[in-house]
Amino acid sequence: MSNGPTFFLFANPYKPDTVATSAVLARLLFKRGARILMDAWLHERVQVGEPCGLDQLPQTTTAVVSLGGDGTLLRTISHAAARDIPVLGIHMGHVGFLLEVTPDDLEQTAERLMTGDYHTEERMMLCCRVNDEEDMLVMNDVALTRGQSPSSIEVKAYADGETIFFSRGDGLLVATPTGTTGYALSAGGPVVYPLMSCLVLVSICSHILTQRPIVMPEDKNVLLTAHAHPEQPCQIIMDGQVVLNRTGEVRVQIRKADVKARFIRFSEQQFLTRLRQKQAEWNEM
Numbered sequence: 565m566s567n568g569p570t571f572f573l574f575a576n577p578y579k580p581d582t583v584a585t586s587a588v589l590a591r592l593l594f595k596r597g598a599r600i601l602m603d604a605w606l607h608e609r610v611q612v613g614e615p616c617g618l619d620q621l622p623q624t625t626t627a628v629v630s631l632g633g634d635g636t637l638l639r640t641i642s643h644a645a646a647r648d649i650p651v652l653g654i655h656m657g658h659v660g661f662l663l664e665v666t667p668d669d670l671e672q673t674a675e676r677l678m679t680g681d682y683h684t685e686e687r688m689m690l691c692c693r694v695n696d697e698e699d700m701l702v703m704n705d706v707a708l709t710r711g712q713s714p715s716s717i718e719v720k721a722y723a724d725g726e727t728i729f730f731s732r733g734d735g736l737l738v739a740t741p742t743g744t745t746g747y748a749l750s751a752g753g754p755v756v757y758p759l760m761s762c763l764v765l766v767s768i769c770s771h772i773l774t775q776r777p778i779v780m781p782e783d784k785n786v787l788l789t790a791h792a793h794p795e796q797p798c799q800i801i802m803d804g805q806v807v808l809n810r811t812g813e814v815r816v817q818i819r820k821a822d823v824k825a826r827f828i829r830f831s832e833q834q835f836l837t838r839l840r841q842k843q844a845e846w847n848e849m
Contacts, residue, residue, distance in 0.1 A: 567597075568598045568599060568678070568829070569598050569599070569626035569627075569677070569678065570599040570600075570601065570622065570624060570625045570626050571599070571600055571601070571626055571627055571628075571677065572601045572602065572616065572618070572621055572625050572627075572628045572629070572649075573586050573590055573600065573602040573606065573629050573631065574602070574603065574606075574618060574628060574629070574630045574636065574639070574640050575602075575603075575606050575629070575631040575632060575633030575636070576631065576633065576635075576636040576656065577605065577606075579632050579636075579656045579665070580656070580671055580699060581607065582632060582656050583610065585631055585654070585656065585670070586602070586606060586610055586631055586666055587609075587610040587612065587672050589629065589631075589654075589669050589673065589674060590602070590612040590613055591612055592670055592671060592674035593677065593678065594613060596674060596675075596678045597678075597730075598626075598677075598678060599607060599613065599614070600613025600614065601613055601615075601616040601621075601622075601625070602614075602615065602616065603616070603617065603618065604617070606759075618639070618643050619643060621643050621644070621647060621649065623647050625644075625647065625649050625844065626649075626653045626677075626764070627649060627651065627652055627677060628640050628643075628644045628650070629651075629652045630651060630652070630653050630655065630657075631654045631656055631667075632654075633655060633656065633660050633663070634653075634661060634662045634663065634746075635805070636662040637651060637653045637660070637663065638662075638703055638704065638803045638804070638805055641701070641703045641803075641825050642681065642700065642701035642702070642801075642816045644825070645689060645701055645703075645821075645823045645824065645825045645826070646701060646823060648823065648826070649826070650684045650826040650827065650828045651704055651826065651827055651828065652664055652665070652677070652682075652827070653665075653827070654673070655845055661731065661742070661745050661758075661835075661838060661839075661842070662742070662828070664828060664830060665830065668843055671849055673830075676830060677828075678718065679790035679808065681830075682828045682829060682830050682834075683829050684826045684827065684828060684829065685759075685826070685827045685829050685833065686824040686825070686826055686827075687703070687740070687741075687742050687758060687759070687824060687825045687826075687827065688736065688740050688741065688742070688761045688782065688820060688821070688824060688825075689701055689702060689703055689740065689817055689820075689821040689823060689825050690702040690703075690705075690706060690740055690763075690798075690819070690820065690821055691715070691819050691820070691821040691822070692706045692816065692817070692818050693803060693816070693817045694800050694814070694815070694816055695810070695814065695815055696711070700802060700806065701778070701821055701823065702740075702803055702821075703740065703742060703803055703825055704739060704740060704742055704743030704746050704747070704803045705737050705738060705740070705743040705747050705748055705802075705803065706737065706738050706800065706801070706802050706816065706818050707736070707737035707747060707768065707800070707801045707802075708735050708736055708737070708788045708790055708798060708799075708800055708814070708816050709734055709735030709737075709740075709768060709788060709798065709799050709800075709801060710734055710735055710796075710798060710799075711792075711796075711797055711798050711799030712796075712799075713792075713793070713796035713797075713798070713808060714770065715796065716732050716733050717732070717733070717734070717790055717792070717798055718732045718790060718791075719731045719732075719735055719736040719788055719789070719790045720737055721765060721786065721787070721788055722786070722787040722788075722789075723780060723785065723786050723787075724784055724785055728765060728778060728786075730773075731767045731770050731772065731775060732771045732772065733768060733769045733770040733771050733772075734768040734769040734770075734801060735767075735768045735798075736765065736766070736768060736788055737751060737765075737766050737768060738763055738764070738765055738766075738786055738788070739763075739764045740763070740764075741756040741757060741759070741760045741762060741764070742758045742825075743764075743803075744756045744764055744813045745758075745783050745838055745839065745842070746765055746794070746804075747804065748766045748777075751766045751767070752766065752767075752777065753766035753770045754777060754779065756779065757835065761782040761820070762779050762780060762781060763779070763780045763781070763782060763784055763818070763820070764777060764778070764779050764780075765777060765779075765780065765786065765789060767823060782820045784819075785817065785818075785819045786817070786818040787815065787816070787817055787818075788815075788816040788818070789813070789814065789815050789816075790814045791812065791813055791814070792810060792811045792812060792814060793811065794811045794812070796811075797809040797811045798810055798811075798814055800816055
């Protein structure tokens with residue numbers, strides 16, 4: 565086993581060239597003395613390093629490297645943040661808000677990872693608890709929605725016991741500043757600069773047209789409640805990755821997490837420039 569730094573490579577199997585790019589990066593890091601870990605399916609294809617599940621990520625891992633888009637990276641965040649491990653995003657397609665580098669210069673990427681020639685950027689996360697189940701870490705947003713039910717859902721929202729409002733429509737979501745360029749933006753919410761700390765509450769297709777998004781301080785404890793028919797479960801969706809179906813009385817408690825996500829940066833982020841680029845990209849769709 566190598567005494568050098570340890571890197572976990574996580575790839576999107578459905579994006580073109582991710583396997584080939586993972587293989588190149590894995591070999592570059594390996595020949596520099598790094599220990600390489602990756603999912604079993606990727607290890608079988610690449611044949612470098614050791615197979616390891618994301619949920620078995622060693623505490624001593626130097627960094628997680630995600631190859632794909634923002635969605636791929638989001639699948640790694642909760643596991644990495646819980647262990648205080650930074651994440652580097654390599655984008656394999658469109659420009660993403662969370663991604664740092666392209667596959668064009670993997671040699672330099674490998675060298676900078678090995679020498680620690682980077683800084684880390686911290687982002688606020690959410691801690692979510694559904695009913696009395698275990699806490700879950702969330703990077704972007706938590707949505708309580710009508711799910712597959714054809715009927716609207718009534719969701720009641722509270723902050724520290726104070727009623728915010730009742731919403732009838734497709735549901736409600738709570739987003740971090742990072743999450744305001746995702747689902748929350750599509751639902752009509754504001755874009756919040758990602759290095760700020762606050763909670764953003766947004767109604768999803770509300771029947772109450774005067775209901776507007778609300779930005780709250782980071783220390784607020786938010787509670788969303790709803791009642792779902794036994795044959796028409798509501799859904800709690802976290803980062804678009806985890807979907808829970810629940811019936812009966814549903815309580816979703818959301819607060820600022822005690823841990824933060826850490827992203828590897830090789831240069832200063834230009835969020836407003838990236839936002840402008842994404843808006844131009846959306847306009848061309």
